[in-house]
Amino acid sequence: xxxxxxxxxxxxxxxxxxxxxxxDASLAAWWAPDRYGRQADVLARLAGAxxxxxxxxxxxxxxxxxxxxxxxxxxGLCVRLRYRLEDDGALRIDxxxxxxxxxxxxxxxxxxxxxxxxxxGDHVLRVAADRYLPPAGASVAAEVAEVAxxxxxxRQAAPLGARLAWPGVQASGAQGFDHGFCLRGDGLLHExxxxxxxxxxxxxxxxxxxxxxxxxxxxxxxxxxxxxxxxPSGAAARHTLVYRLxxxxxxxxxxxxxxxxx
Amino acid sequence: MxxxxxxxxxxxxxxxxxYDRDIIAGIAAYLNTTRVSWDLFLEEDFRCRLSGIExxxxxxxxxxxxxxxxxxxxxxSHVPVVAVGGSYARDEDYPAGIPYVATDNFKIVKLxxxxxxxxxxxxxxxxxxxxADVNRWAQERETAFCTxxxxxHMQADVYRGVATSAPSWxxxxxxxxxxLNSLEKPVGIIAVSDARARQLLQACMHxxxxxxxxxxxxxxDNDPLARMLxxxxxxxxxxxxxxxxxxxxxxxxxxxxxARLASTRILVPPAGLNVLAxxxxxxxxxxxxxxxxxxxxQYACQGIKTGQVADYVGVSRSSLEAxxxxxxxxxxxxxxxxxxxxxxxxxLAHAPGPVADVAVRCGxxxxxxxxxxxxxxxxxxxxxxxxxxxQAHAEPMAPPI
Numbered sequence: 044x045x046x047x048x049x050x051x052x053x054x055x056x057x058x059x060x061x062x063x064x065x066x067d068a069s070l071a072a073w074w075a076p077d078r079y080g081r082q083a084d085v086l087a088r089l090a091g092a093x094x095x096x097x098x099x100x101x102x103x104x105x106x107x108x109x110x111x112x113x114x115x116x117x118x119g120l121c122v123r124l125r126y127r128l129e130d131d132g133a134l135r136i137d138x139x140x141x142x143x144x145x146x147x148x149x150x151x152x153x154x155x156x157x158x159x160x161x162x163x164g165d166h167v168l169r170v171a172a173d174r175y176l177p178p179a180g181a182s183v184a185a186e187v188a189e190v191a192x193x194x195x196x197x198r199q200a201a202p203l204g205a206r207l208a209w210p211g212v213q214a215s216g217a218q219g220f221d222h223g224f225c226l227r228g229d230g231l232l233h234e235x236x237x238x239x240x241x242x243x244x245x246x247x248x249x250x251x252x253x254x255x256x257x258x259x260x261x262x263x264x265x266x267x268x269x270x271x272x273x274x275p276s277g278a279a280a281r282h283t284l285v286y287r288l289x290x291x292x293x294x295x296x297x298x299x300x301x302x303x304x305x
Numbered sequence: 306m307x308x309x310x311x312x313x314x315x316x317x318x319x320x321x322x323x324y325d326r327d328i329i330a331g332i333a334a335y336l337n338t339t340r341v342s343w344d345l346f347l348e349e350d351f352r353c354r355l356s357g358i359e360x361x362x363x364x365x366x367x368x369x370x371x372x373x374x375x376x377x378x379x380x381x382s383h384v385p386v387v388a389v390g391g392s393y394a395r396d397e398d399y400p401a402g403i404p405y406v407a408t409d410n411f412k413i414v415k416l417x418x419x420x421x422x423x424x425x426x427x428x429x430x431x432x433x434x435x436x437a438d439v440n441r442w443a444q445e446r447e448t449a450f451c452t453x454x455x456x457x458h459m460q461a462d463v464y465r466g467v468a469t470s471a472p473s474w475x476x477x478x479x480x481x482x483x484x485l486n487s488l489e490k491p492v493g494i495i496a497v498s499d500a501r502a503r504q505l506l507q508a509c510m511h512x513x514x515x516x517x518x519x520x521x522x523x524x525x526d527n528d529p530l531a532r533m534l535x536x537x538x539x540x541x542x543x544x545x546x547x548x549x550x551x552x553x554x555x556x557x558x559x560x561x562x563x564a565r566l567a568s569t570r571i572l573v574p575p576a577g578l579n580v581l582a583x584x585x586x587x588x589x590x591x592x593x594x595x596x597x598x599x600x601x602x603q604y605a606c607q608g609i610k611t612g613q614v615a616d617y618v619g620v621s622r623s624s625l626e627a628x629x630x631x632x633x634x635x636x637x638x639x640x641x642x643x644x645x646x647x648x649x650x651x652x653l654a655h656a657p658g659p660v661a662d663v664a665v666r667c668g669x670x671x672x673x674x675x676x677x678x679x680x681x682x683x684x685x686x687x688x689x690x691x692x693x694x695x696q697a698h699a700e701p702m703a704p705p706i
Contacts, residue, residue, distance in 0.1 A: 078580065079423050165412065165574040192339035192558065199334060200576065201548050208571045209552065210559055241543075241577045242416060291577060 047071070051103065051111050053128040058082070059288070061128055068101045068113050068124055069151035075132065075288040078244030083159030085245065085288065087264035119143030120274065124150075133287035140281075142274040152268035153286070154259070155247060157240035163265050164204025169237040170197040170258070176223030187225060195222060200239070203260055219260035228254025232283050236267050239291050250285035312561055315346040315361065317368035317375055318389075323528045324408075324546050325369060328389060331550020332367065341558055359383070365561055367553045373438045376400055385560040387553045391442035392572050394449070398441075404560070404569040406553045408544050410442060412574045414449035414495060417523045417542050420578055421493030424586040426521055429454065430462040430488055432481075432496040432505050437468070443497040446525070450495060462488065481508040490519040491586065499524035499531035499541050506535050506583065515599035521586040527579045536603050538581035538651075545573040593618050594632045597625060598640065605644035608668040611637040645669060646678060653687055654694035660687045 046052055049066040062072040074082045104112040104123075111126040125137040140148045156163055175195045176185045190196040194209035203220070207213055226235050232252050239246040249256070249267045257268040267286075274280040316332065318325040329347070336343055346363065355378045358366075363384055368375050370390035379386050380400070388400055392407035399405055421429060431450040434443040447463055454461035464484045467477050485508060496502035502524030509516050516522055516537050524531060527541040552571050560566055582602060600617045601609070614637055615622045622637075629637050649667040653660070661672050664687075669675040679687045 078578075081423075167576060192335070192341065192555065194555075196338060198338070199547065199551070201551070202545060202574050202576075205545070205548065205552070205571055205573045209555060210564060210566055210569060239577070241575055242419060244578065244580075 051106050053109055053111060053126060053134075055109060055128045055132070056130045057132070059128065059132055061126075061134055063111055063113075063126055065101060065103045065106075065111065065113055067151065068115070070134075070153040073134075073153070073288065075245060076290065077159075078290045083243075085155050085157050085159055085247075087154045087156040118146075120146045120148070122148055129287075131287065132289045133285050136284045136286075138272065138282050138284075139279055140272060140274045141279045142276060145276045146274045147271050148274060148280075149271040150269060152257075152266050154264040154266040155238070156264045157238065157245040157247060158243050160263075162204070162262050163240075163260060164207075164262065165202055165241060166265065167200040167202050167239050167241065168197050168258075168265075169200045170224050170256070171233070171235055172197070172224035172226055172256075174225040176225070176255075178221045185223070190224075195224075197224075197236075200237070203265065218262065220258045220265070221260075223255050223257050226251065226254050226256060232285065238265065238267070241291075244291045246289050246291045248285075248287040248289070250283075250287070252282045252284075311342045311344050312364035313346065313362070314343040314557065315358075315363050315366045315368075317348075317355075317358075317366060317379075319369060319372075320347065323526055323530070324544060327544070327546030328369075328550040328553070331547035331552075332554045333550075334547065335551045335554035335558075339558070341554075365557050367557055370400060370403075370405070371439070371442055373441075379403075385557060387557045387560070389549055389553050391445050393441075393445055394452070399570065402567045404556050404566040405571075406549050406556065407570065407572045408442075408546065408549060409572040409574050410445040411449040411452070412572075413525055413542050413544065414446050415453060416575050416578060417495045417525065418450070418453050418493075420523060420540070420580065420584060421495070421521060421586075424493065424517070424521055424584050426491060426493035426586060428489055428492045429459065430464065430492055430494045432494055432501055433463055433465045434497060434501065435465050435468045446495075446497045477504075478508050478511060481505060482512040485509060485512060485514055485520065488520075490514075491521065492519070493521045493584070493586070494523070496522065496524045499526040499528040499539060502539055502541070502583075503531045503535055506537060506539065510536065510603075515595055517582065517584050517586040518595040518599060521584045523584050527577075532581075535583075537583050540581045540584040541579050542575050543577040543579060545576040548576065549573045591628050591632045593620055593625065594628050597629070597637065601637075601641050601644055605641050606648050606666060606668040608670070609641060611641070614641070642678065646682060649675060649679075649687065650683075650690065650694075653691040657691075657695070660691065663687065 049064060050071055051063050051065050053061045060074045064071045070086055072084045073086045075085050076082050101113040101115045104114045109128045113124045115122045120142045122140045127135045157166060173190055174187050175190050176187055194206045194212045227233055230252055232250050234248055234250050235256050236249040251269060253270045255270045259266040259268060269284050272280050272282055316329060318329055320326055355374060358378050359382060365385045367387045368379055370376050370388035386403055388403045388405045390407060392410045393399055431447055433447045434440050436444060451461040466481060496505055502522055506516060506522055509520055514520050524539055524541045527543040532539055556566055556569060596618045597614050600614055611622055615625045618625060625637055645667045649663050652663045664672045664675040675687055679685060679690060683690060
């Protein structure tokens with residue numbers, strides 16, 4: 044495998060590989076098996092606005108087989124990122140920021156296509172949110188609304204594409220989602236969303252310590268984005284994200300393994 | 306504050322099928338999560354009461370439009386109607402002027418087909434139903450299959466069989482066996498429903514055709530009843546039926562609020578794939594190993610021994626052991642144990658019963674033996690496994706605020 048300059052590859056004990064771009068602290072590739080054990084890169088580049096922190100250059104503090112630590116320091120702001128790839132397919136990202144003056148940190152969020160290509164309209168999504176934030180209009184600020192009875196009620200799994208076809212959803216001409224979801228927000232790490240691709244059987248679980256997540260999507264990719272991190276003056280701000288990639292209902296499809304004789 | 310008005314809504318579905326029940330469950334879920342208040346009218350045998358439906362003093366109807374009698378009875382309804390049914394390849398087959406929520410028949414068949422391709426098969430066939438007004442969905446699935454075969458430059462082998470009735474039962478099975486025998490093996494077969502898949506699986510057993518080695522079989526509906534009634538666990542496509550129910554309820558809700566949705570059509574893709582033994586095809590297997598595994602798959606839980614497997618295959622124990630070592634890298638006994646362990650895991654994960662019962666049902670001679678196998682293979686006791694999988698199934702995601 045070719046590893047471009049500035050990139051670092053994490054590997055777990057099950058052959059999963061995640062390539063992190065250590066220059067801009069973004070994920071460059073993530074090879075994960077489908078239900079047939081076949082690997083594909085499930086990351087897709089989504090043209091998002093480059094965030095302030097990602098413009099800065101990051102330095103690698105420590106790099107190992109399953110871990111990577113990056114550090115960025117600029118204008119009195121210091122951000123540390125620790126990546127850890129677990130054997131269960133979880134990529135844990137711990138972020139810690141300290142600033143001399145109030146600052147905002149926003150990290151590049153990965154975009155996924157769990158099929159490894161093609162459309163994501165048939166991906167099914169679950170989000171643990173009772174309320175959501177519609178995209179802000181040109182003149183009006185977005186107001187928090189109940190998900191109940193709307194196309195944004197993902198408390199039970201629903202396909203992305205079919206939900207976009209609900210009446211009124213695409214009135215704004217949107218071809219995908221661009222919505223915030225209000226989460227539990229008690230600061231503890233909890234599962235906020237789950238996306239599955241019925242065709243490949245891959246499933247992504249998203250855990251966060253933040254009170255909100257933002258869903259972006261278009262025809263061929265989706266992004267579960269973390270919030271901008273507000274760093275108070277003279278104090279540290281932290282958050283943790285986990286993206287965990289696995290296969291749906293492993294119970295139902297098991298590669299026969301060797302059973303020894305008693 | 307304005308009190309919500311309770312609308313009188315009729316649900317015209319055949320509640321004895323898993324697909325219809327899931328749709329009704331989706332409607333109920335929508336109502337439970339919103340402040341919508343509907344008085345629901347559900348009939349066990351709604352077709353008997355269909356004739357006067359146009360005079361019904363209600364506010365709205367959600368109905369199964371796969372049934373042509375329902376289509377015609379509701380064609381001139383004066384109350385808002387949301388149709389639920391199968392998708393059609395041709396636009397003109399949809400009822401005109403009525404919002405329609407469809408299960409995407411093409412995507413269902415494509416998911417099944419892609420799965421068979423991934424399982425290593427290169428020949429395919431479709432087991433359908435005799436053409437009838439009430440099963441246009443089966444014809445649509447057949448059409449989808451033929452479209453995919455044509456796309457991939459393959460011959461589409463479709464068998465509709467005969468409508469089964471008690472007197473013609475054995476004839477029907479004979480004909481199914483004749484069709485199965487006529488197919489070049491190995492072959493992947495998509496059945497248009499789990500009920501149909503179950504019949505074919507039975508025919509395979511009668512004819513001694515190994516599933517999935519010679520015939521890999523997948524159904525549609527993920528019907529627990531079909532799974533329960535087959536000796537070889539049946540793979541199946543899971544339809545997005547609950548989501549269809551939620552969508553239909555949402556559309557009717559909007560219409561009751563004055564929205565005009567006559568031209569709205571929403572196709573719901575399948576929700577998933579339940580991959581079980583009937584499609585765990587492993588190409589290029591040694592014929593005797595294939596036969597032996599077929600036998601083991603059916604009878605492992607009845608406590609069979611290596612000698613019986615060898616007898617079934619018609620070779621000596623030592624030859625069979627040699628074939629197994631060479632092909633699979635394990636002994637016949639290991640293979641039997643593996644199936645017993647799998648069966649025990651499935652039972653423990655889905656049923657709350659005592660561990661001792663599971664041991665008996667899965668052909669373990671003693672509970673202690675099953676305990677030892679679990680400890681060695683999974684690093685936990687059967688009881689721990691049961692508790693762990695029940696926790697995992699209970700509420701997999703943290704409840705929202």
